[in-house]
Amino acid sequence: MAKPKSVYSCTECGATAPKWQGQCPGCGQWNTLVEAVMEAATPAGRSFASLAGVSNLQTLAKIRPREEPRQPTGIEEFDRVLGGGLVAGGVVLIGGDPGIGKSTLLLQALARLAQTNENVLYVSGEESAEQVALRSQRLQLDVGGMQILTEINLEKILAALIDARPVVAVIDSIQTLWSDALQSAPGSVAQVRECSAQLTRFAKQSGTCIILVGHVTKDGSLAGPRVLEHIVDTVLYFEGDTHSSFRLVRAFKNRFGAVNELGVFAMTEKGLRGVSNPSALFLSQHSLDVAGSCVLVTQEGTRPLLVEIQALVDTAFGNPRRLTVGLEQNRLAMLLAVLHRHAGVVCSDQDVFVNAVGGVKIAEPAADLAVLLAIVSSLRNKPLPGKLVVFGEIGLAGEIRPAPRGQERLKEAAKLGFTHAMVPKANAPKQAIKGIEVIAVDRVEEAIEKMRGE
Secondary structure (H helix, E strand, O other): OOOOOEEEEEOOOOOEEOOOOOEOOOOOOEOOEEEEEOOOOOOOOOOHHHHHOOOOOOOHHHOOOOOOOEEOOOOHHHHHHHOOOEEOOOEEEEEOOOOOOHHHHHHHHHHHHHHOOOOEEEEEOOOOHHHHHHHHHHOOOOOOOOEEEEOOEHHHHHHHHHHHOOOEEEEEOHHHOEOOOOOOOOOOHHHHHHHHHHHHHHHHHHOOEEEEEEOEOOOOOEOOOOHHHHHOOEEEEEEOOOOOOEEEEEEEEEOOOOOOOEEEEEEEOOEEEEOOOHHHHHOOOOOOOOOOEEEEEEEEOOEEEEEEEEEEEEEOOOOOOEEEEOOOHHHHHHHHHHHHHHHOOOOOOEEEEEEEOOOOOOOOHHHHHHHHHHHHHHHHOOOOOOOEEEOOEEOOOOEEEOOOOHHHHHHHHHHOOOOEEEEEHHHOOOOOOOOOEEEEEOEHHHHHHHHHHO
């Protein structure tokens, strides 16, 4: 049987070419042509009338959706990120740096499911069966009746899935698979897209939950076309330094749950272990109050977290530098401009370094006030009170805007023993929260004055 012909399409404008070339003939962009399977033409004897009967029109208001039952993995932090567990027919894509713990976490999850007599399958395209067995022994896992398949050919993997009909199947990794329908090498754009589409189609038709492991590039994004993230139902990313024992799993897309959920793990000799109180990881234990340190209450999905923000302001020799770790660098430049314009605090001749302790990445603007107070504390060499927490967004006009779920943030801070909180005036609670005194501020200069008065 002849193999399907390939066509090269441009990722920018969609123009096609019969063979690869460096420049797109349609839009003139370079290196944008990718290989794809040419679709077969519609048979001459098949009319459009016959195609119309394939799909039935429905009234959306009359459709009664059903609640999809979830399959808990037995790992609480993993289930939190997934939105409660795995969904039948769902496709999960998990990415992260090499050696950060993707395969370890999934092997632990499958071992837990196998203990509950669930039919699970681990497809390994990077390691042999002996290597996976050695890892399970090192982690002291009871794999039970878990099945393993070492194969990279897509057609053979689909045949095994059809025969075994597992409840959950892990593909480790999607970049190692290749299909007979394409001539390109494994890991190419065309192979990754075609293999993902075939596996997704099988998951929707059979009800098997498929978890795909994806490689990432040096800038941290998933390798392959962006369409891979559009195909799947859930996208998870591993974060954290490989030299540290802590790992963070964050959901960036989830059709069956909330996004931006965060799962916190600690890497131990027996694999990844969930951390029940993650705020303790991101708070440094100082014997004395130190300048340049401020505790932020950030919101990760449904979970409030306390993170220490550290700032170091020092005299610049030459051009002043602005460096952030775990925070957005462009936002730091904006905060320094607001600090100068509305509070009269000048940092134009100073190096400014800001760090979020514990390797966590903070994207929400509610960290603005904590960053600003840490900078002023370091510049004046005056420590903030040790039991103070801060949150709030800062606008260009110098106003302090409210943050969502302010009550939950304050209650979490009070639970962990903090006695004072500086928050936007709109987040001030109507009823006092036991154990914590709230300082409501409306402007940047007001916050600086309150800090000076402490």
